[in-house]
Amino acid sequence: MKQGKFIVVEGIEGVGKTSNLNLIAKFIQEADQQVIVTREPGGTPIAEALRGILLSEFDEETLGETELLLLFAGRLQHVEHVIKPALKLGKWVVCDRFCDATYAYQGAGRRIDIQRIAALHRWALGDFAPDYTILLDAPVETAFERILKLRDLDRIEKEKHSFFERVRAQYLEIANSHPERYSIIDAAKPLEEVELCIKALLKDIVLTN
Numbered sequence: 001m002k003q004g005k006f007i008v009v010e011g012i013e014g015v016g017k018t019s020n021l022n023l024i025a026k027f028i029q030e031a032d033q034q035v036i037v038t039r040e041p042g043g044t045p046i047a048e049a050l051r052g053i054l055l056s057e058f059d060e061e062t063l064g065e066t067e068l069l070l071l072f073a074g075r076l077q078h079v080e081h082v083i084k085p086a087l088k089l090g091k092w093v094v095c096d097r098f099c100d101a102t103y104a105y106q107g108a109g110r111r112i113d114i115q116r117i118a119a120l121h122r123w124a125l126g127d128f129a130p131d132y133t134i135l136l137d138a139p140v141e142t143a144f145e146r147i148l149k150l151r152d153l154d155r156i157e158k159e160k161h162s163f164f165e166r167v168r169a170q171y172l173e174i175a176n177s178h179p180e181r182y183s184i185i186d187a188a189k190p191l192e193e194v195e196l197c198i199k200a201l202l203k204d205i206v207l208t209n
């Protein structure tokens with residue numbers, strides 16, 4: 001049986017992660033591979049319940065460290081109950097966000113020490129990691145213009161502009177430090193152009209597997 005791969009799509013809100021997930025899944029299916037599409041926070045009943053807590057507003061401040069613990073609690077459920085079993089069956093897994101989102105949002109955004117995040121990450125997941133990550137990158141203004149046309153902002157999205165500039169910068173730093181497992185796509189371009197870039201990238205990842 002051919003081994004499946006774990007592909008993650010990252011980026012700030014509104015860059016088009018959700019819009020492009022199905023395109024990626026379809027491309028993989030057309031290469032005769034089985035694929036599941038999933039997301040973080042979420043992906044299992046418990047992790048989806050934790051997502052609800054993470055994105056909701058309470059009459060009590062949600063500490064950055066609490067976000068961090070909730071995220072890794074949900075992630076452990078997701079990895080053990082969904083991602084690893086699918087990979088074991090030879091399926092590909094396409095996931096909307098994963099651990100690098102935590103380094104970007106809770107690390108750079110909330111300013112939690114990266115070493116503390118890394119220690120929790122190792123404790124929870126060991127060396128389990130995506131095979132490939134696609135970073136959709138666009139200016140914060142562009143991304144928020146898109147979101148604001150669609151819906152109200154959730155608790156995290158109500159953070160200041162500077163928070164999202166730090167998140168975006170951290171994503172770019174991670175991607176530039178790991179060119180072997182990351183591609184950066186300019187998501188400020190029209191969707192059709194972004195789709196063409198993703199398809200070109202997938203040809204390398206999927207068809208050479």
Ligand code: Z5A
Nearest residue numbers: 013014015016017018019040101102105146156157190191
């Ligand atoms: N979070 C965290 O803090 N730490 C973590 O470790 C993790 C997550 C995993 C939920 O994430 C929150 O959790 C998120 C980070 C935090 N909150 N914040 N802030 P999420 O992934 O569920 O939510 P999101 O990023 O806010 O998703 P989104 O709103 O669905 O954005 P998107 O998926 O990137 O965009 P989209 O839905 O595909 O597109 C938005 C609109 O733009 C839509 O109308 C599209 O048609 C349009 N679009 C997309 N691409 C284009 C292009 N290229 N041109 C023009 N228009 C476009």
